[in-house]
Structure formats: C-alpha cells, structure tokens
Amino acid sequence: MRALCFALLLLAGCAPAAEGARGGIVSLNPCADQLLVALVPPDKIAAISHYSQAPGATSLPLAVARRFRATAGTAEEVIALAPDLVLATSFTPPATRAAFARAGLRTLYLGSPTTIAASQAQVVEVATAVGAEARGSALNRRIDAAVAAQRADQAGVPALLYISGNLANGGGTLLTQLMALTGFRNAAVDHGLTVTGTLPVETLLARPPAVILSPDAGGRTAALRRRLLARTGARVREVAFPRALINCGGPTIPAALARLRAIRAQVAA
Template identity: 75%
Template sequence: MRRLLPLLLLLAGCAPAAGQRGGGIVSLNPCSDQLLLALVPAERIAAISHYSQAAGATSMPLDVARRFRTTGGTAEEVIALAPDLVVATSYTPPATRAAFERAGLRTLYLDSPTTIAGSKAQVAVLAAAVGASGQGMAINARIDRALAEARWTGAQVPALLYISGDLATGDGTLLHEMMQMAGLRNAAADYGLALTGTLPVETILAHPPALILRPDAEGRTAAIRRRLLARTDAGTQEVAFPRELINCGGPTIPAALARLATVRRQVAP
C-alpha cells in the first residue's frame, strides 16, 4: 500500500475539480489520431499519441503530427489535461482504465478492426462520440466509392505485402481484405499465415508470389530474399507500398485501395 500511495496522491492531484476541465479530445493511438483529424477541427484536439510523431508508426504526415501536443499515454499525463473525451484502445491496461474512471473522464475504447465493414463501423462510432456524424458519413462514403473503383473481378495475382522488415500481413487482417478486393491474392494466407508474422524464405522460394509489396527496400532480410528470388525463374516483381497506408483503416482505406488497384493494373492479367 505504501508503494501505491505516491501514485494515488499524484492521480488525485491531477484530477480536475468540478467545472474545471481543460477541454478538447485526447487520443492515445495513431489510428484514432488520424481519424480525429478527419472528423474535427484541429483546435478540438488537445493531444495525440506520441506514435504519430514517429515515422514508422504514423498514419498522417509528420509535419502535421508535429503541430500537436503529444502524450505517452500515461494516466497522469491524460488526467492532467482534463479533456472532454479520451479516445483509447481496447488494449488499455485495467489500472489506466480505473484511473480514468476515478478522474471522471469520459472515455471511448476502440479496437483494431480487421475488416472494411468493421472499420466503417468504428468511423461511425467515433464520429457520433465527437458530434461529427456527418463527417463520419462522408468518410464512409469515400470508402464505398474507393471500393467500387478498386474492385477487381478477373483473375487474382498472388502477392505478399510486408508491413516492415520480414513481417508480412496474413489472413484475417484489414490489408488482406483490401488486397482481395483489388485483385491481389494474399500469398501469405496461401502459406498458412494468419494475422501478421514472418515467413521462412524457403516457403517463399518454393512457391514465389508474382508480386512483393513493401514499405521500404532496406534491411538484410529483404536483401537476402530479393537475391534468392532473383535466382529463380519466377520473375517476382517488387513494388513500393507506402508505410503510411499500412497502419490504419478509416480515412486511410481509400488511398490504400487506390494503390493496390494501381499495382494490380500494372501487372499482366
């Protein structure tokens, strides 16, 4: 109990008195960061997650992200800001949730959608929570238009989509569904990979995909894979897939679908 007392006192000190909220919205995840930016004016956002200011994690331009205050997601930081709404994730630790509740903060916990329909539903939920249902409907309408424009009805081309390094996206992911919509069969799913994970080079060499999509061409593993594939007669093509299109759904979906559709149109039927 003695060890807990300093933290409890700190949280009590951070808790806003009645009628003394700082206002605004605090987001603790890069995906809700970029969705909020599409839903509400910048002045309503009190703070975003520190991940959005990291090149490998953000889903918004870094120069935009750096205009906002950030937090590391700790209860102390968030409570001190006294926001009107905290947008957190379903992975938020129970102790942090309890601290938010004790401080009387209005909090919305969002999961990580693995389907386009789930992502659209999340857009609607957050839009309603921030009083921007019209903007949420507009985002979802753009997603529907992008789906119609990207939809491929011909033969699918086997492709691997790497998230970073040797980490590939498999079955049961949002990117997997988008690949299918755009006419790219997810080779990682054919290899038996669910969600995300690594694939042995031997597996890829035994059944090379027609395409490899990757956010960058650097790294020892990628270089080895590229060199070994070049020795086969598979003719695997490697194309860029921007990192900012990988991490999130929502407003990112139209651009991701457009890129996937462009890649599919550029390969032989």
C-alpha cells in the same frame, strides 16, 4: 494520396494547444489520431499519440502530426490534461483503464477493424462520440465510392504484403480485403498465416508469390530476400507500398485502394 495530405494539412492549420489548455480530445492510438484529424477542428484536439509523430508508425503526414501536442500515453499525462474525451484502444492495460475511471474521464476504447464494414462502423462510433456525425457520414461515403470503383478479377494475382522485415500481413485482415478488391490474392494464406506473423525467407523460397508489396525496399531483410529469390530464378516483382497505408483503416482506405489498384495495373502491364 497527395490530395489526402493536402486536406489534412488544411484541417490541421493551427498551432498545438497551449501548455495550460484543458479539455478537448486526447487520442492514444495513431489510427484514432487520423480519425480525429479527419473529423474535428484542430482546436478540439488536446493531444495525439506519439506514434503519429514517428515515420514508421504514423498514418498521418508528419507535417500534420507535428502540429499537435503528443503524449506517451501514460495515465498521468492524460489525466493532467483533463480531457473531455479519451480515445484509447481495446489493448489498454487494466491499470490504465482503472486510473482513467477513477479520474472520471470519459473514455472510448476502440478495437482494430478487420473489414471495411467494421472500419466504417468505427468511423460512425467515433464521429458520434465527438459530435461530428456529418463528417463521419461524408468519410464513409468516400470509402463507399472508393470500394465501388474497384473491378477485381476473380482469380487474383498472388501477392505478399510485408509490414516490416519478415512480418507479413496474413488472412482475416482489412489489408487482405483491400488486396482482394484490387485484384490480388494474399499468398500468406497459402502458408497458413492469419492476421500478421513472421514469414521467413526460407518459407517464401518454397512457394514464391508473383508480387511482393513492401514498405522496406531499402531494408536489410528486403535486400536479403531479393538476393535469395534472384538466385532461384523466381520471377517475383517487388513494388513499394507506403508504410502510412498499412497501419489503419478509415481515412486510409481510399488511398490504400488507389495505390493497390495502381500496382495491379502496373503488374498487368
């Protein structure tokens, strides 16, 4: 993770665009933000999303994200920047899409990949759109190497990955695939949870996992969960999993795999 942060700092080694600057690329999504930082020189980035400058939402080191101008993602803000390209999401409201279309903005609407292959396809899609095919290919090679380095056992240790509070990662997600590759079985699937959803502590007590992965070890919900599990005598190991590794794929995948594999080795020991 430290190496990733250092590389991103090097890529972002210039000041934010001047207030009057026009053109460049505007991103409205934190996952697109990190892709841009990995793929293009900083002077091509007109603005990133405000999410990347918030500790609970970013997949970039905050020191990197805060070097760029950020927008709240309103159509008025984006149109005023007159960007060459807008990276938005498939969840962009119809009214905002229509405003971008009326303004003649070239816009790429990105989905939320649920597999490594889909994430790599998105890397290619964005790299092609921004003219950074070589960097996109290099990034996908790093992802391939990180995946190839995994040697998961078939059974898998049952684990729950909480995103925030009682919100857990369910089946059919990129995180679930990463967990499987590193020797974990997503226990949320046992409770019928798909994608993401709430998994109350009462449900958890009925069938505790071997491991809980959480970015909120110091949070009130995590503390309550910990106390209640302790009363049952359940042997559940709680390990920190950084929030920055939860939100996105792409450049995050190698770092997330490395952290999960380290946790798996810790559990085995």
